[in-house]
Amino acid sequence: MSATQVLFGGIGCFAAAVLLGFILIFLVGPVIILFGLTGMLIAYFYSARPFKFSSRGLGDILVYIAMGFLMTWGSYYVQIPHWSWSAFAASVPVGLLVTSILNMNNVRDYQDDLAVNKRTLPVRFGLTFGLRFHAFLMFGSYIATTIFALLGLLPLLTLAVWITFPMAYSNVYAVLTAKERSAYMVAIKRTSLLHLLFGIALAAALLFAVAQHFL
Secondary structure, three states: OOHHHHHHHHHHHHHHHHHHHHHHHHHHOOOHHHHHHHHHHHHHHOOOOOOOHHHHOOHHHHHHHHHHHHHHHHHHHOOOOOOOHHHHHHHHHHHHHHHHHHHHHHHHOHHHHHHOOOOOHHHHHOHHHHHHHHHHHHHHHHHHHHHHHHHOOOOHHHHHHHHHHHHHHHHHHHHHOOOOHHHHHHHHHHHHHHHHHHHHHHHHHHHHHHHHHHO
């Protein structure tokens, strides 16, 4: 895609988000404005001046907040507008996995980012850190789900996400033993696919648990 296509694509997405945001404000109430403003500020200043969070090693935290917590817990809130520790618990593994996609991208771009002093976490702490951080994020999503399930914050059925663990293990193994940059490119795609399948397994388990509750 050209720079112009990316620009207008981004503007179009923001316009659609604003329109849908007004609908949610009307249906849920003005408090939802905070969700929208937070998400838009993170999206804009992720790479824009004066903050340029992605160049300061803060991109991972903000992606976790925006695409983990806000999207997951926010989806719950617009349907049932009150705080839920269960919805928060569900957002943790989702956030860890989506952050792993960004981290894998940063690992792939390590040399390029180092050359222009873009201070991502792998640039700040080294490539080895980035690889180990990938393992932490991937395996952490399963550990977090298990802990929350055992604590009762998530249904035990959510342990079904472990059926995707072989994909996570092979992904991490391939990354830790990679010798070529091309392996990181493949890992980005596999991490994105795992995020999708893990999310489907988690959502299906939650839906089945709710259905059982009403039967």
